[in-house]
Amino acid sequence: MRSIREPDSGLLSINAATVRKQWALPEIIAGCARHGVRRLSPWRDQVAATGLKETAQRLRDAGMALSGYCRGGMFSAADRAGRKAALDDNKRAVDEALALGAPCLVLVVGGLPKDSDGRIVSKDMAGAREMVRDGIGELLEYARPAAMPLAIEPLHPMYAADRACVNTMGHANDLCDELAPGANGGLGIAVDVYHVWWDPDLRAEIERAGGHPGRLAAFHICDWLVPTADLLLDRGMMGDGVIDIPLIRTWMENAGYGGPHEVEIFSANNWWKRDPDEVLRTCIERHRTVC
Amino acid sequence: MRSIREPDSGLLSINAATVRKQWALPEIIAGCARHGVRRLSPWRDQVAATGLKETAQRLRDAGMALSGYCRGGMFSAADRAGRKAALDDNKRAVDEALALGAPCLVLVVGGLPKDSDGRIVSKDMAGAREMVRDGIGELLEYARPAAMPLAIEPLHPMYAADRACVNTMGHANDLCDELAPGANGGLGIAVDVYHVWWDPDLRAEIERAGGHPGRLAAFHICDWLVPTADLLLDRGMMGDGVIDIPLIRTWMENAGYGGPHEVEIFSANNWWKRDPDEVLRTCIERHRTVC
Numbered sequence: 001m002r003s004i005r006e007p008d009s010g011l012l013s014i015n016a017a018t019v020r021k022q023w024a025l026p027e028i029i030a031g032c033a034r035h036g037v038r039r040l041s042p043w044r045d046q047v048a049a050t051g052l053k054e055t056a057q058r059l060r061d062a063g064m065a066l067s068g069y070c071r072g073g074m075f076s077a078a079d080r081a082g083r084k085a086a087l088d089d090n091k092r093a094v095d096e097a098l099a100l101g102a103p104c105l106v107l108v109v110g111g112l113p114k115d116s117d118g119r120i121v122s123k124d125m126a127g128a129r130e131m132v133r134d135g136i137g138e139l140l141e142y143a144r145p146a147a148m149p150l151a152i153e154p155l156h157p158m159y160a161a162d163r164a165c166v167n168t169m170g171h172a173n174d175l176c177d178e179l180a181p182g183a184n185g186g187l188g189i190a191v192d193v194y195h196v197w198w199d200p201d202l203r204a205e206i207e208r209a210g211g212h213p214g215r216l217a218a219f220h221i222c223d224w225l226v227p228t229a230d231l232l233l234d235r236g237m238m239g240d241g242v243i244d245i246p247l248i249r250t251w252m253e254n255a256g257y258g259g260p261h262e263v264e265i266f267s268a269n270n271w272w273k274r275d276p277d278e279v280l281r282t283c284i285e286r287h288r289t290v291c
Numbered sequence: 292m293r294s295i296r297e298p299d300s301g302l303l304s305i306n307a308a309t310v311r312k313q314w315a316l317p318e319i320i321a322g323c324a325r326h327g328v329r330r331l332s333p334w335r336d337q338v339a340a341t342g343l344k345e346t347a348q349r350l351r352d353a354g355m356a357l358s359g360y361c362r363g364g365m366f367s368a369a370d371r372a373g374r375k376a377a378l379d380d381n382k383r384a385v386d387e388a389l390a391l392g393a394p395c396l397v398l399v400v401g402g403l404p405k406d407s408d409g410r411i412v413s414k415d416m417a418g419a420r421e422m423v424r425d426g427i428g429e430l431l432e433y434a435r436p437a438a439m440p441l442a443i444e445p446l447h448p449m450y451a452a453d454r455a456c457v458n459t460m461g462h463a464n465d466l467c468d469e470l471a472p473g474a475n476g477g478l479g480i481a482v483d484v485y486h487v488w489w490d491p492d493l494r495a496e497i498e499r500a501g502g503h504p505g506r507l508a509a510f511h512i513c514d515w516l517v518p519t520a521d522l523l524l525d526r527g528m529m530g531d532g533v534i535d536i537p538l539i540r541t542w543m544e545n546a547g548y549g550g551p552h553e554v555e556i557f558s559a560n561n562w563w564k565r566d567p568d569e570v571l572r573t574c575i576e577r578h579r580t581v582c
């Protein structure tokens with residue numbers, strides 16, 4: 001028998017992608033506030049559309065705290081100019097995260113190197129991983145003095161080619177050990193159950209991360225559907241799939257994580273087509289009952 | 292600069308799934324022979340449709356050797372009766388593999404436990420992995436005295452829920468260490484580049500497997516397309532995707548593997564719709580030029 005407590009409903013956060021097709025960011029902020037959700041994670045394009053100052057003001061007015069800022073990364077590029085452009089853009093993302101009071105900037109680190117047209121130009125995964133390590137290291141030199149933690153998000157291996165070549169907690173822990181040893185080095189990990197649930201080393205690697213205060217920087221939830229119709233846009237609502245979310249949450253808590261539970265669902269043919277108030281009500285209900 | 296030799300064209304094998312939509316097994320055997328391909332890996336349903344004795348006779352007549360037999364496994368089930376049925380079916384697969392002179396029976400081990408209607412009934416991945424370990428162990432008691440090697444095929448993590456909860460070479464090596472320590476214990480690994488190319492530990496785990504003669508039991512090739520349109524049926528022809536196949540082949544060879552290179556492509560909207568003679572010609576050409 002396992003003993004698992006109910007999640008603290010005050011820790012629920014909504015990643016703004018979850019209702020992005022129905023609402024612009026001001027509506028999302030207002031909608032979350034209306035439903036009593038006080039934590040949010042917006043995306044850069046949403047913030048740009050609304051304006052940075054305007055977004056910060058609306059968040060303050062709504063009494064809303066961020067659970068993270070989406071996203072920096074994409075460090076691997078075909079050439080030096082591409083990598084320099086990525087670094088500059090990442091520095092702007094750090095500035096925005098600071099302006100919004102985000103607890104961390106989430107990093108989707110990039111896959112195989114692409115040219116400026118977005119075409120993959122190399123099959124060298126080891127080289128891509130070196131670029132990513134170097135890119136995170138360079139960004140840390142900017143983010144650490146600014147006191148903006150970076151959170152590496154290991155993505156599911158099915159995104160290794162085109163989105164992120166860091167695909168396991170173990171790899172993310174290795175990068176943290178190398179680039180930010182010790183406690184509160186300004187570099188942590190965003191643990192998304194969708195990406196890591198399958199990993200037989202998950203529990204051990206969460207425990208390993210827990211040994212470094214601050215490293216467990218974010219916790220994202222949704223569910224893995226069987227069958228999954230699309231590699232990117234068919235994530236499930238918590239409870240509709242096969243992930244044992246309470247078990248993973250308990251591992252996070254036992255490792256010292258006490259932060260938000262951020263619901264992030266990309267769902268082109270289901271949740272993005274529903275009434276967004278219904279989506280938020282469902283997130284709240286499922287967080288209470290199956291997370 | 293890396294130094295990579297051309298692959299030995301005599302090692303090319305065709306997995307019969309690659310042209311299964313166009314041809315029945317007798318046509319596949321005849322087609323491979325016509326194109327000078329002397330190695331094949333058939334599936335159980337294809338053999339059942341043709342008849343076991345008939346298949347064996349046609350293979351002999353065509354001078355065709357097998358590179359493996361697809362497939363056993365699916366050890367995880369909702370209850371004891373389901374697991375017993377799986378074991379019995381796997382024993383029949385071993386018998387068929389022996390009758391056909393296959394060098395190994397490939398195992399797709401199963402994901403989360405399913406009931407007899409194929410519905411997933413549990414989210415317990417650790418439990419599923421125990422069932423799989425126990426199932427392989429029981430089947431080994433039957434296969435080892437019969438001298439039919441079993442080959443665990445780690446599947447891509449995107450199949451963890453519904454097809455195989457062994458998703459890395461490291462996990463497969465652990466199972467071999469536990470169930471068949473030492474050399475030629477009757478249990479090995481089928482390395483399919485599609486499933487394992489993303490793994491940062493791949494090289495080390497291939498080397499680890501190479502330390503046990505016989506453990507590297509099969510080598511499957513195809514390519515990972517960007518974008519991938521379907522989780523199951525959108526594999527690419529070698530050279531059309533992002534996998535550095537010559538690099539992984541070289542790691543296999545350096546670890547002592549000298550066996551066949553088996554082309555296994557599930558491609559509902561491309562290769563399964565083409566003239567099968569064109570498909571075979573393309574496999575031969577690409578094996579020579581990009582593998």
